[in-house]
Amino acid sequence: MKGRALVAWNLRRLRVERGVSQERLAADAGIDRAYLGGLERQAENPTVDLLDRVAAVLNVPMAELFVTPAPGDAPPKPLPGGRRR
Template sequence: MIVATNIRRFRMETGLSQQDFAYEIEMDRTYFGGIERGERNVSIDNIERIAKGLKIKPFLLLVEADPEDSITGSRLGR
């Protein structure tokens, strides 16, 4: 669930809906929604695609965020 939570958190920061973000990264909306809800497994290739769309390094989707860090602080790894 860490990956799903991080994807949702970073996607919401962009201000885009699931549908708009999925369109931008050329991924089916229902598949992307399933990833974000933790209902689907996500491949490394798709983690890279999602991270590129979020303009972050892929590893940031794989690590648990420190609750005391602000979103800006967690993005220092760009």
């Protein structure tokens, strides 16, 4: 798996595990929500500084964004859509 794919996989995995929306994570990291969505779709190429900010917001070491999934791991599912009450 290439670097951009690893970041996309782990970013979504960590975000979903914590129950954080793209909108909230983007706001806390100081980036646009559409850009964050692009990261998760492998459409954007993030800088090290941006990955450092995102990891800090998720409260994980930046290396956690580069963890290789185990063979057979299913891709992380997105959070349910819509606003929370």
